[in-house]
Amino acid sequence: MLVTGAEGTIGTAVRENLADRYELHALTREPSGFPSIVADIADLDAIQPAFEGMDAVVHLAASAAVETPWDDILPNNLIGTYNVFEAARCAGVERVVFASSNHTIGWYEYESQPDVYRIDDPRVWDETVPVRPDSLYGVSKVYGEALGRHYVDRYGLRVFCLRIGTVTKDDDPRAASVTANSPALLNLPPDERLNRMRCTWLSQRDCCQLIQRCLDDEDLSWAVVYGISNNPRQFWSLKSARELLGYAPEDGA
Amino acid sequence: MLVTGAEGTIGTAVRENLADRYELHALTREPSGFPSIVADIADLDAIQPAFEGMDAVVHLAASAAVETPWDDILPNNLIGTYNVFEAARCAGVERVVFASSNHTIGWYEYESQPDVYRIDDPRVWDETVPVRPDSLYGVSKVYGEALGRHYVDRYGLRVFCLRIGTVTKDDDPRAASVTANSPALLNLPPDERLNRMRCTWLSQRDCCQLIQRCLDDEDLSWAVVYGISNNPRQFWSLKSARELLGYAPEDGA
Numbered sequence: 001m002l003v004t005g006a007e008g009t010i011g012t013a014v015r016e017n018l019a020d021r022y023e024l025h026a027l028t029r030e031p032s033g034f035p036s037i038v039a040d041i042a043d044l045d046a047i048q049p050a051f052e053g054m055d056a057v058v059h060l061a062a063s064a065a066v067e068t069p070w071d072d073i074l075p076n077n078l079i080g081t082y083n084v085f086e087a088a089r090c091a092g093v094e095r096v097v098f099a100s101s102n103h104t105i106g107w108y109e110y111e112s113q114p115d116v117y118r119i120d121d122p123r124v125w126d127e128t129v130p131v132r133p134d135s136l137y138g139v140s141k142v143y144g145e146a147l148g149r150h151y152v153d154r155y156g157l158r159v160f161c162l163r164i165g166t167v168t169k170d171d172d173p174r175a176a177s178v179t180a181n182s183p184a185l186l187n188l189p190p191d192e193r194l195n196r197m198r199c200t201w202l203s204q205r206d207c208c209q210l211i212q213r214c215l216d217d218e219d220l221s222w223a224v225v226y227g228i229s230n231n232p233r234q235f236w237s238l239k240s241a242r243e244l245l246g247y248a249p250e251d252g253a
Numbered sequence: 254m255l256v257t258g259a260e261g262t263i264g265t266a267v268r269e270n271l272a273d274r275y276e277l278h279a280l281t282r283e284p285s286g287f288p289s290i291v292a293d294i295a296d297l298d299a300i301q302p303a304f305e306g307m308d309a310v311v312h313l314a315a316s317a318a319v320e321t322p323w324d325d326i327l328p329n330n331l332i333g334t335y336n337v338f339e340a341a342r343c344a345g346v347e348r349v350v351f352a353s354s355n356h357t358i359g360w361y362e363y364e365s366q367p368d369v370y371r372i373d374d375p376r377v378w379d380e381t382v383p384v385r386p387d388s389l390y391g392v393s394k395v396y397g398e399a400l401g402r403h404y405v406d407r408y409g410l411r412v413f414c415l416r417i418g419t420v421t422k423d424d425d426p427r428a429a430s431v432t433a434n435s436p437a438l439l440n441l442p443p444d445e446r447l448n449r450m451r452c453t454w455l456s457q458r459d460c461c462q463l464i465q466r467c468l469d470d471e472d473l474s475w476a477v478v479y480g481i482s483n484n485p486r487q488f489w490s491l492k493s494a495r496e497l498l499g500y501a502p503e504d505g506a
Contacts, residue, residue: 070335070339074331074332078327078331078396079327082323082389086323104399107402107403107406107407110406128383130381130402131399131402132402132403132406133399133402133403134403134406134407135403135407136335136403138399138403139396139399139400139403142395142396142399143331143392143395143396143399146357146384146386146391146392146395146396147392149360149383149384149385149386150360150385150386150387150388150389150391150392153360153363153385153387154360154387154388
């Protein structure tokens with residue numbers, strides 16, 4: 001299994017939590033403190049060798065900040081994601097787990113804040129609602145999902161798109177400032193940011209469980225699911241993650 | 254009003270049919286036989302002046318062949334469409350009509366052919382079904398729609414996405430060979446191609462009416478609709494085009 005962006009927050013969690021279950025290979029843009037193939041996903045020829053012989057790819061490499069400007073979105077998220085799917089296809093990789101994002105539909109939240117963060121607010125969005133990206137980052141993830149669907153239909157890959165909530169480096173839902181670059185958070189006072197985090201938090205353990213479910217699944221060729229922990233208030237539906245993949249989060253904010 | 258790709262099939266129809274209703278300005282990549290600003294949409298700085306003072310943009314410029322390879326999709330459809338929305342925003346343009354495509358959901362058709370072309374086949378897909386692009390071209394149009402939605406929500410543009418059927422240079426639904434590059438058509442015999450065209454044809458007159466409805470609409474900030482003529486068999490729904498925009502096609506294959 002190949003992990004792109006293995007040096008990032010989720011990549012680090014995957015290396016720490018899933019190394020005993022899978023033979024992990026890492027792709028990173030810069031040399032890191034662990035064995036990895038060093039190449040930029042914006043360069044298809046450079047990354048192709050890393051895909052040879054792999055049965056699965058967990059594609060995490062991207063500019064992950066919500067307010068990433070176009071000049072970085074283009075190589076890291078648009079070109080890079082095409083290159084990853086194309087390299088996977090050329091190498092005969094069976095399965096790609098793609099780190100998508102809740103920001104594909106972020107505008108619903110933005111329109112509804114701060115009430116949407118209240119424990120008794122009834123609103124829940126699932127993966128069937130029309131996309132409303134809150135950022136170019138969100139647009140890039142809509143594109144990545146569409147690309148994934150195309151590779152499923154046309155080339156027989158199996159693709160799992162995870163609309164991931166908020167995973168933090170210190171794995172603590174109280175570290176609410178980490179996503180302050182999100183448009184949904186820019187105008188929120190600190191206590192409201194914490195309320196948001198209580199809704200959107202995904203623990204590293206639950207994130208890795210969700211990725212593992214995708215890697216072990218034997219039935220699906222395509223899925224789009226949200227990824228959050230078992231938080232008291234959830235405004236993204238976990239129904240598909242639970243029913244399609246058997247996801248059973250162990251943590252909660 | 255600015256028309257990008259004004260030298261293309263639909264651009265030519267727009268110049269011929271709508272010049273008496275709007276003050277048309279043309280953007281083309283190469284010098285053409287009519288007055289136009291010459292610039293490549295892949296170059297934001299080069300196209301920006303063309304957007305100044307415009308109230309609307311009809312964005313037709315793109316690689317339009319379904320099997321367009323990545324090296325052309327990237328500049329012409331991905332970068333170019335971002336540049337058009339961004340130039341429109343920077344210039345304060347109110348409205349963008351975006352030539353999207355039925356190929357955003359083309360795989361439903363591909364899976365269902367040739368029966369789906371029969372007059373008594375009941376299948377109809379509308380704009381609410383999950384996208385299933387049949388090509389990188391289709392992926393680029395999913396991306397363009399998501400980008401449009403983002404510019405509506407975040408910047409207040411009004412965006413109309415037209416999932417256009419088959420518009421031909423000679424405006425004749427019997428010229429079925431023109432879209433033989435579509436994966437849906439590659440393995441079809443000529444008579445089945447003709448059956449497809451009878452379903453997907455959009456006359457130049459109806460195409461221009463649909464664009465005009467978008468330009469004249471005073472209520473909507475966002476719409477995704479299909480564009481075909483009043484063909485006997487229709488497997489893409491015109492319900493939203495009719496109800497939201499008042500589209501009333503005058504032709505039929």
